[in-house]
Amino acid sequence: xxxxxxxxxxxxxxxxxxxxSCTATSDVFPGNAMAWYRQAPGQRRVxxxxxxxxxxxxxxxxxxxxxIISRNxxxxxxxxxxxxLKPEDTAxxxxxxxxxxxxxxxxxxxVTVSS
Numbered sequence: 701x702x703x704x705x706x707x708x709x710x711x712x713x714x715x716x717x718x719x720x721s722c723t724a725t726s727d728v729f730p731g732n733a734m735a736w737y738r739q740a741p742g743q744r745r746v747x748x749x750x751x752x753x754x755x756x757x758x759x760x761x762x763x764x765x766x767x768i769i770s771r772n773x774x775x776x777x778x779x780x781x782x783x784x785l786k787p788e789d790t791a792x793x794x795x796x797x798x799x800x801x802x803x804x805x806x807x808x809x810x811v812t813v814s815s
Contacts, residue, residue, distance in 0.1 A: 709809030
């Protein structure tokens with residue numbers, strides 16, 4: 701069973717918005733800090749945004765001011781609202797705990813920003 705299911709990716713024009721969701725299928729949520737990561741073609745996977753169990757948030761400088769991470773513990777879901785998207789935001793987006801647990805990587809959801 702995949703621990704996390706990521707949804708919401710798609711193709712969007714530069715300047716557009718998308719909202720990603722990540723739903724946990726196991727009991728790791730909501731007791732841990734959660735994060736969104738992304739992996740662009742040919743690059744390593746990097747952390748984009750994290751949210752603690754107390755809703756403290758932290759963002760990569762590359763997305764600060766454009767992305768918003770939030771969580772709904774009752775629904776075991778973490779969201780990533782992505783605004784003012786840029787072509788360089790194109791990547792597969794994953795959620796996982798922070799720090800990530802290798803066995804908990806899901807399939808991710810592809811975000812393509814292109815005109």
